Amino acid sequence: MLLFRDEEHVDRWCAAREIRRGAVVSLDQAWRLAHGWYRDKAKPFWRRHTVGEAEALFKEVGLSGPFWSLRG
């Protein structure tokens, strides 16, 4: 996952590599996603999210649809 100045830079990066544009998310969404994903990672009781938990996190952050499905 890369940071870009704006969506025009995303499109230029994708075009240069002939890859389809993926999903563009705001920094606020990315922060909330990272926080939910990693906040317990360094703690002894950490465990992996279940598929349901991960998808619930995506949804909570406003990320839904086929791109964010883990059941593909």
Place this chain on the structure above:
Amino acid sequence: MIQLADPTGDLATEVRVTLFSVAAATGRVPQAPELARTLQRSESDVRAALRQLAAARALILAPNDGDIWAASPFCAVPSAFRVSALGRLYFGICIWDALGIAAAIDAAADITAPCGDCGAPMRLEIRDGALARTEGVVHFAVPAARWWDNIGFT
């Protein structure tokens, strides 16, 4: 589909707790020899535990030598995704992990990363558990279900 198996072996748990504790406290990801010395176990046992943790996707091993590439979100080698926090320097393998470091250490953090397209330096700040300075957008190139097809390109 993402596999959910968690490491359940005692040594794997000891290795995980130790290495993430060191990474969070220092910004440096300890490798197998250091973990073996710390835990007073053989290096081969520790490497087996690391493979178990990698299979459970708790960390990522480098493809050639089997060393830890990233105890996500903590990258074991310097990268362009730099996190300054608690007077230390941490590295993430991507912008999500850089943000994840700030979350994992629960501290104020300054993140610098280049624009993926033009390379222009960009800066984010985390304060009091929230984004205090932000610029740009984040692009996920690969659908979530395929992230682990090649975790080095997502």
